[in-house]
Structures are given as C-alpha cells and as structure tokens.
Amino acid sequence: MIDPRILRDEPDRIRASQAKRGASADVVDRALEADAVRRAAISTFEEKRAAQKVFGKQVAQASGEEKQALLAQVKELSAQVKELEAAQTASDEEWTASLKAIPNVVAEQTPPGGEDDFVVLEEVGTPRDFAAEGFEPRDHIELGRMLGAIDLERGAKVSGSRFYFLTGIGAQLELALVNLAMDQARTAGFTQVIAPSLVRREAMEGTGYLDQGGGEDIYRIEGEEMYLVGTSEVPMAAYHSKEILDGASLPRRYASFSPCFRKEAGSHGKDTKGIIRVHWFDKVEMFVYTTLEDAAAEHERLLGWEKEFLGKLELAYRVVDIAAGDLGASAIRKFDCEAWIPTQGKYRELTSTSNCTDFQTRRLDTRGRFPATGSATGSGQGEIRPVATLNGTLTAITRTIVALLETHQQADGSIRVPAALQPYLGGLEFLKPIGA
RNA sequence: GGAGGCGUCGCCUAGUCCGGUCUAUGGCGCCCGCCUGCUAAGCGGGUUUGGGGCUACAACCCCAUCGAGGGUUCAAAUCCCUCCGCCUCCGCCA
Numbered sequence: 346m347i348d349p350r351i352l353r354d355e356p357d358r359i360r361a362s363q364a365k366r367g368a369s370a371d372v373v374d375r376a377l378e379a380d381a382v383r384r385a386a387i388s389t390f391e392e393k394r395a396a397q398k399v400f401g402k403q404v405a406q407a408s409g410e411e412k413q414a415l416l417a418q419v420k421e422l423s424a425q426v427k428e429l430e431a432a433q434t435a436s437d438e439e440w441t442a443s444l445k446a447i448p449n450v451v452a453e454q455t456p457p458g459g460e461d462d463f464v465v466l467e468e469v470g471t472p473r474d475f476a477a478e479g480f481e482p483r484d485h486i487e488l489g490r491m492l493g494a495i496d497l498e499r500g501a502k503v504s505g506s507r508f509y510f511l512t513g514i515g516a517q518l519e520l521a522l523v524n525l526a527m528d529q530a531r532t533a534g535f536t537q538v539i540a541p542s543l544v545r546r547e548a549m550e551g552t553g554y555l556d557q558g559g560g561e562d563i564y565r566i567e568g569e570e571m572y573l574v575g576t577s578e579v580p581m582a583a584y585h586s587k588e589i590l591d592g593a594s595l596p597r598r599y600a601s602f603s604p605c606f607r608k609e610a611g612s613h614g615k616d617t618k619g620i621i622r623v624h625w626f627d628k629v630e631m632f633v634y635t636t637l638e639d640a641a642a643e644h645e646r647l648l649g650w651e652k653e654f655l656g657k658l659e660l661a662y663r664v665v666d667i668a669a670g671d672l673g674a675s676a677i678r679k680f681d682c683e684a685w686i687p688t689q690g691k692y693r694e695l696t697s698t699s700n701c702t703d704f705q706t707r708r709l710d711t712r713g714r715f716p717a718t719g720s721a722t723g724s725g726q727g728e729i730r731p732v733a734t735l736n737g738t739l740t741a742i743t744r745t746i747v748a749l750l751e752t753h754q755q756a757d758g759s760i761r762v763p764a765a766l767q768p769y770l771g772g773l774e775f776l777k778p779i780g781a
Numbered sequence: 782g783g784a785g786g787c788g789u790c791g792c793c794u795a796g797u798c799c800g801g802u803c804u805a806u807g808g809c810g811c812c813c814g815c816c817u818g819c820u821a822a823g824c825g826g827g828u829u830u831g832g833g834g835c836u837a838c839a840a841c842c843c844c845a846u847c848g849a850g851g852g853u854u855c856a857a858a859u860c861c862c863u864c865c866g867c868c869u870c871c872g873c874c875a
Contacts, residue, residue, distance in 0.1 A: 384834095387833050387834095387844080388833065388834075391843060391844045392843090394843090397855080398856090400855075400856090401801070402802090404856070405801040405802075406802085415855080416855055418855090420855060422855080423854085437832095727812095729830085
C-alpha cells in the first residue's frame, strides 16, 4: 500500500510510475475519487455523531416526562447516525481497496519496460569453456543421478511432477549450503530464523501475494484458511506486524530458513526436467527492516551479500536490474543474480533482492518510533514513522545445486567442491559418482 | 479432540454481576519542569493509537479505539453472537 500523502500531493509521480510499468493510471483517479468521497462521508458522520453524544448526556440526566421527550427526539438522530456510519464504512472500504490496487512507485533508476527490458549491471566470472576442455558437460539431472544425489523418478512417484528427493551427498549438499549461508549471515550480524511455512490468511494478504493474479500460484490448505508460503519473505514480513519498533533497533536483519511452495501455475512446459523449477524447495532468505532513508543503501548491501555467497561457490554470474513492468507490486527496484548454467548455455536466476520501502509495512502495520525531528516543540516523546522492508535470497537450494553441479563437473562426472564449501562437507574436495 | 478460565491506552491494575457522572482508576516505567552542593528522594505536569477539520505536516477542536468483527439499545469496556489469541486440566502424540 502506498503512502496516501503521495496520492494526494503528487499523483503525477504515481502516474509516471504506472507508465514506466506499462500499466494504466486509472487506479490513481479511482483512488483520488474514493479519497474525496471518504472524507466527505467522515465529516457528515462525525458531525451527527457528536450531536448524538451531546443528546445522550442529556438523556442520562433527565427523568420522567422530560426523559421520554428527549428519547423521542434522539431516536430519529440515532437512525441517521447509523445510516451515515454505514456510508462511511463503505466509503472507507472502497478507499482502502483502491489504494491497495496501486503498486509501489518505482525507483528513479529502475529501467522502464517489461520482462525483456532489464539492464545488465555487471558480469562476474567467466562461463566455463567445456569445448576448450575437451568434453561435453552433463546436465544436473544426469550428474545428480550419477552422484546418487537427486532422485527425480521417486520424487514423481511419491509426490508428482516437479518433486524430487535429495539423497546421500545431495542431502549433505543442501545442509552444507544452508550452513554456509547461515554462517555468512550470522557473521554479518543477521539473526538466524527458522520460519513457519504455513501461515494464516492475514500474513499472506499482507505481503500482497493474494492480490496478484488472485494467488493462483499459492497452495491453500483445504478447509482451513491457511496457506503454504512461496518464500519466507511472507512470515518475515508479518513477523513484526501490528508492532511499533524502536527506531534505534534498526536495521533488523534476519536470515530465515524455510521450505517454499509454488504451484507454478501457467508455467506448463517450462523447465519440465530436473530441479530448476519445482513445487517445493528450501531457501535461506535475508529479510531486513530499516528506515526509509537507508533502504536504497541496504538494498545495495543485500546485493553485496548475495554476490559474496555466489563468489564463495565460484560461480559465473551476472547482475541484472529488473525493469519496472517485471517488478512485483511491492517492489520499487529489484536486482537478480543469474548464474551461468552450462548445459542451457544461458544465465538463470539464482537469487533476487527487492526494495519494498514502506509498501508492505503499511499493509501489515509495522512502524518505528524515532526521536522527534520537529525542532519547534521538541516534545521528547519521539514520533512514529513508517519503516522499510527489503528481502534477498542467500540461497535457493535447488537452483544453487544445479549451478554448482554443472559448473564444477569433471569429465568423469565428479564435482569439484569450492574451497569455501569444503569445511561444510567434512573437508571433501570432490563429490564422486557412486560406485566409481 | 474434550472441559473450563482469561484478553483494559509500554508493564501491572480498578471498572464488567446491577449499561448512562468511564471525556477508563491507581501504581511502575518514561518525558518535561521545579527544588535541594551533586546524586537519590520530594513536588507539579505530561505519557495509547488511528482518522477528520483547521493549519505552519504547530497549537486547538472533533470522531473512533477497552483482542477483532457484528448485534441489541436513545446510549455498550459493561448485555448477546462469531472469530482470534493466551492459560489450566483431560485425552492423543512427534
């Protein structure tokens, strides 16, 4: 939800943002209209309500005939108040709905356009040249089978398509990656979190996921208003909902582990093989609460930690600045890190970091208490202002494994383990095919 | 899963039976000021949050807010219903 003050004072900023997203600006006019209607409704209701309260006091003090006379008078007033209150509530609902329909105002630096209009910010490392090395790289499916690490057949048998078992060294690899990520985060000052991946409707709504496309990518529990999260951004955004945080405690940085579930509706035929696109995977997500002023700088820091992690895995990747039309409703800017996948001959998204400013915290009612800036009175109690949220992937296990296996494979099907990861695998320098 | 209890403006708490003087009591903490060599103590005042009006986004006025939503009533913290959360006991169980 955007700041109503921006809507009122600078509607053109929102219109410009919508244009950059390639979206209609009708939402702005609808919201402005709703705001006017709502404010008029509030005034008329409050006026009558105040009159009713005055009457109420007279009734309480009166008695006998006098009281009966007053009751007769106030009855009419009461009916009016009731009517006006209903009108006020309705106008407020329309106002809220129209506000929620407006996506966040994109950053100045965000490239305009759609999915294909991203800007490559940098390329790190060089994709391995297997031709020069003299062998054909195997894909992660074959490597996973040779290593006894990924069992797709049984995943499909037990749970259906887009499911898998990580077995043996595959399971060890997940735990190693999680620990590597968690250690890096802890060292950087993050609080480690294991978050629930099943949440109530409020949490899912608050992050805005239900609005976008009607939540068709989200699993819902039959008969209960519970949802499986697609990322721990959901529980972590709701973590401090309905709270006023001490401004001095910001930034609050969390590194959250959770399974992630995605229906992948509408992605039929895309990435049908392997574990690039699955219905469930585990992820370590960075989630930060900070001030609006610091949000852009924190976004760069999150990107820095993502790059640090990919560096430890010795992967070749590029950083892209996602275009406005491809951003979610809550983000004003998004960077993806895309790793080179040898057998696909292209870069694929491994991590993603978004700056959501106060879009999520307004919905979820998370605010901060800061020392008063208004020098005039200096009332000493401090003031309450919105805070910003940002999120970024440290490691999404399945895609990390894909990149790792394919990038560091040897001609015999073994996998070289990057130095930084070795301590987490008991010092193992190579993952070897079973029976080799 | 069954039975019962509870939820008041940071924390604790009065009020709920018997609806109106509750514009919600008191204590702690916190903030501002006064006072005493300093400190502590003492004294005075302030201290929920959101919204609307008016404006300098001040002051001020108003409305809402007693877990959330609905109902009854001229009037609800107080009565009724639904939901959420917490606690106790029983059953089951990783």
